[in-house]
Amino acid sequence: MTSVPHHYDTTPLAHTDGLVLDYLAALWGASEDLAPELRDELMTTVADYIALRRTSVADPVDDPRLILQRLGPPESLVAATRRGRMPAHLRRPVAPAPLPPPAAAPSGSLEYAGIALLTAGAVVLPVISPLAGLLLVSGSPRWSPAQKAAAWVLAALPALLGFVLVLAAATLGGGGGEALVLTYLAMVCGSIIAGLSLLPGLTARRRY
Template sequence: MTSGPYSTDTAPLAHTDALVLDYLAALWAATDDLEPELRDELMTTVADYIALRRSVSGGPVEDPAQILRRLGSPESLAAAARRGRVPAHLRRPVPAPAVPAAPSSGAEYAGLALLTAGAVVLPVLGPFAGMLLISGSPRWSAAHKTAAWVLAAGPALLGFALVVLAVMLGGGPDTLVVAYLMTLAGGFVAALCLLPGLSARRHYPPGY
């Protein structure tokens, strides 16, 4: 058997390995007239093709003859390489491009600003308007939006209830301060919960 650069092991070979090495040796001989770079590229591509298809469904293929038949004869591969093209069945799949981070819109930043700075100026209306903007953004999942709504609206509702209770019981102005601080804290905590989503790579579809 002709020895090529892919047959350096002198141990006894299984029948399946011998078939593959015979094929690679024949291909090596058939491409003797090719440029060294093109020859090496073709040999590597064919060897990778065989290796990939000998490991299917978690187990090796018993008979590689079917794989070699799909490849075609070494002479046909060499002829295709001389014509400057790789046979279609040998073309490697193009890796899927990395999904870039979804661009953040101005509305998303405005929503976070209303949750924080807006809560200082308009303790209830600011966070509410900010959450409306955030709810319409595909940046965050429905779970993140729900958590932000709870964090922003919960303290505001408790503060409102505290104010109503204070009015009914004749409470002082300290109650208004506490309610204001609760609303302010809720907006800031909700914004902190949403902030990591601005740099996340995943782009959630609306309504997810």
């Protein structure tokens, strides 16, 4: 009595899965007239297909009866193989292609625009321009979170102190003009210092 060879162990088939083992035994018996190499290829392909369908990451099939139903009768597989071609439905489940790693964004115009808004733009629009520059800097991968946080502090702290000074002058009822000038200078200087602090990191990453 011919039995199914035990060297088909390419993937984990449960020893207690009688349906699968019976199917493989029937396939082995029906393929007796095939050439040994072709018979081995058919058995290996079918065993691999069953195991891959059961362990597929994308679409696993737990019920072996569904897999065997898709395979069809063993005689049909043998007949197709005898005609010189492996059945089309034995194509192995294709694993989803891994997503390509995100490409590093090149140092470009957005980074320079952010620094320009923090420096030259602060002279023209002391509040709006530095804010826009900081938003561009925050959205760029060219600086570390610590560098971005430092730029925000350098630009925002002088502006906050200037507003406090203006409020104090308005409350005391004197020196409002001088307070406004000092506030303007503080905001401009803080923004320019924030922009200049980002230049070394930008040039260092470009060399890398």
